[in-house]
Amino acid sequence: MARPEKHILVCTHSRPKDDPKGCCADRGGKEAAETFARELGDRDLWGRFKLNTTSCLGVCEFGASVLVYPDNVMYKEVQADDVKTIIEEHLLGGNPVEALKVPADVW
Numbered sequence: 001m002a003r004p005e006k007h008i009l010v011c012t013h014s015r016p017k018d019d020p021k022g023c024c025a026d027r028g029g030k031e032a033a034e035t036f037a038r039e040l041g042d043r044d045l046w047g048r049f050k051l052n053t054t055s056c057l058g059v060c061e062f063g064a065s066v067l068v069y070p071d072n073v074m075y076k077e078v079q080a081d082d083v084k085t086i087i088e089e090h091l092l093g094g095n096p097v098e099a100l101k102v103p104a105d106v107w
Contacts, residue, residue: 004050006091008036009067010078013056024063028079029053032064035080039087049091062102074107075100 010033011024023029033053040046057065062076066086073096075086082100090096101107 002047004048006049006071007069008049008051008091009054009057009069010036010051011055011057011063011065011067012053013060015060021060022063023060024057024065027063027077029064031080032066032078032083035083036087039083043087045087045091059102059106062106065102068096071096074102076102 010029012029012033013023014025015021015023033051036051040049040051057067057074059065059074059076064078066075066078067073068075068090071090073090075082075097078086078100082097085097086100
């Protein structure tokens with residue numbers, strides 16, 4: 001397998017319902033990961049990009065979180081509807097989606 005251009009890490013970490021930090025699992029992480037998987041498959045992009053689900057990425061208050069390497073871009077509050085935009089603008093177009101980026105003072 002050739003080295004992928006980018007790695008997409010989607011947090012699907014789960015915490016107890018009463019945890020004050022909340023978690024990406026409750027904020028759409030699983031749905032975002034499933035949508036990335038479907039879109040990558042539909043667009044025949046597997047291999048070019050690598051998708052992994054992860055545990056906590058450390059910015060729980062901004063979940064669901066998505067991290068793109070090697071670009072070092074962290075996205076916040078990602079929902080299934082945002083996945084196409086991230087793929088088209090960032091992964092394929094080379095331009096990170098500014099409106100979805102975690103604030104610079106956090107990441």
